[in-house]
Amino acid sequence: MASDINVIFMGKFGYPSGMASTKRIQHFLDYLNGDSASTRVLQLRPTGEVADGETEGSYQGTEYRRIGGGLKLGLSLVPALIRYHRDGIAALKQWRVPGVRNVLYSYGGVTVENVIFILAAKRLGYFIVFDIVEDNTYIDDKLSIPGKLKWFAGEILDRFFLGLADGIVVISNYLRQLYGKKVALSVPLCLIPISARCEAESRAEREPGPMRVVYAGSFAKKDGIEQLLDAFESVQGKKGNCILMLCGTGASVKLYQPRIAANPAIHYVGYLEDRAFYRFLKGADVLCVTRTGSTYANAGFPFKLGEYLATGNPVIVSDVGDVRRYLSHMEDAIIVEPGSVSAIAGALEYCLDHPETAAKIGMSGADKCRRYFDPAVNGRLLLQLIRRL
Structure with missing residues (x-):
C-alpha cells in the first residue's frame, strides 16, 4: 500500500475535463488512488471547458483547485500575479502532509508560470518530479511575441532549474536521451509512454454508408x-x-x-x-x-x-x-x-x-x-x- 505517499499534480492542463495532458494525469491519479496514495491537483490557469467562477472541487476522489483565472494583460496584472502566487503557495502548504513522502509532480517541467511554486515546494520539503512530454525549443507553430518570450524563458529556466528535480518522467525515447544527457546519472529518469484503456475485444459492426x-x-x-x-x-x-x-x-x-x-x-x-x-x-x-x-x-x-x-x-x-x-x-x-x-x-x-x-x-x-x-x-x-x- 502507498498510504505514505502524497502527490500534488501541478500544471496548465484542463481538469477534470480536457484532452491529452488531462487524460495522462487522470490515469496516474486512478492508479495512485487505487493504491491508497493521497492525491490532489493544482491547475495553473483555467483551460478547456471550465464553468465561470469554478475554482475548486473534487473528481473521482481527488481534490482540485484552479488558480490564475484573473491573469490578463492590463492594469490588473500585478495584483493578479501576486494573488496567483499567494494562492498557489497556500495550496502547497495546506496540502503538505507531515510524516509522509510529499511529491510535487510538475507536468511540463519548469516554466515561467510554475517556477515560484517549484521553489516554494522545495523549501516545504516536497520531492520534485518533472513530466517532460515535448521539446519546446523546436515548437513549429507561429507564436506571438509574448509566446516567443515564454518559450525562450522556458528554455532558460530548464537550463538553470532542472537541478531542482528529484526525478524526471519522459514520454518518448528522444526525450529520454535528451534529458539523460542533461542530468547524467544524478537524477532518476523514467520513460513512461502514452496510456489508453483498451476494452476492444472485437471491432464494432460497421454501419452501412460512406x-x-x-x-x-x-x-x-x-x-x-x-x-x-x-x-x-x-x-x-x-x-x-x-x-x-x-x-x-x-x-x-x-x-x-x-x-x-x-x-x-x-x-x-x-x-x-x-x-x-x-x-x-x-x-x-x-x-x-x-x-x-x-x-x-x-x-x-x-x-x-x-x-x-x-x-x-x-x-x-x-x-x-x-x-x-x-x-x-x-x-x-x-x-x-x-x-x-x-x-x-x-x-x-x-x-x-x-x-x-x-x-x-x-x-x-x-x-x-x-x-x-x-x-x-x-x-x-x-x-x-x-x-x-
Whole structure:
C-alpha cells in the first residue's frame, strides 16, 4: 500500500475535463488512488471547458483547485500575479502532509508560470518530479511575441532549474536521451509512454454508408491537418464514398473553418465530453494521426494514438518519434511518411479497397495497445520512481 505517499499534480492542463495532458494525469491519479496514495491537483490557469467562477472541487476522489483565472494583460496584472502566487503557495502548504513522502509532480517541467511554486515546494520539503512530454525549443507553430518570450524563458529556466528535480518522467525515447544527457546519472529518469484503456475485444459492426475517417485532437501545425485535408479531398474526388469527421479544439481551428465549410463531406463536431468522445472514436472506420516530420513532432508521442488503437479500428499514423518502437507497418497500423499527402491518400484508399484487411490491422493494434500502453503498468512505473526518490 502507498498510504505514505502524497502527490500534488501541478500544471496548465484542463481538469477534470480536457484532452491529452488531462487524460495522462487522470490515469496516474486512478492508479495512485487505487493504491491508497493521497492525491490532489493544482491547475495553473483555467483551460478547456471550465464553468465561470469554478475554482475548486473534487473528481473521482481527488481534490482540485484552479488558480490564475484573473491573469490578463492590463492594469490588473500585478495584483493578479501576486494573488496567483499567494494562492498557489497556500495550496502547497495546506496540502503538505507531515510524516509522509510529499511529491510535487510538475507536468511540463519548469516554466515561467510554475517556477515560484517549484521553489516554494522545495523549501516545504516536497520531492520534485518533472513530466517532460515535448521539446519546446523546436515548437513549429507561429507564436506571438509574448509566446516567443515564454518559450525562450522556458528554455532558460530548464537550463538553470532542472537541478531542482528529484526525478524526471519522459514520454518518448528522444526525450529520454535528451534529458539523460542533461542530468547524467544524478537524477532518476523514467520513460513512461502514452496510456489508453483498451476494452476492444472485437471491432464494432460497421454501419452501412460512406467510410468514416476521423481525426480528434488539437489543430496545431505539428498535427498535419492541412495534409490530411489535402489527402482526404484527393481520395474523395477520385473514389467518393467517404466522409471526414474532425473533433477537438484549439486556436488554429479557425484557420481550417472556411475549407471545412466549403466541403459537405467534411464535418467539424467541436469539443466532446469523454463519454461522447469515446463513442465518436468507436464509430470511426479509420482513425488518423497524421503528424508532420518536424523535430517538435518527433520529440513527443501522440497521446491520441493510444486512444485510437484502443478502439480496435484501423489507424493511419505518421512515422514519427517512437511509433515503430511499438507498432509494425501493415500489421498493427498503417504507418505513413510524415507530411506526405500522397502517402496519407494511399493509406485511405487502401482502407476503402481492403476493409477486411484494415479491420484485422485494427484488432492487432488493439493488442499492442494492451501490451504497451496499459495505464496500470504506467502507474506502477510512476510509483516505483516515487519510491526511489
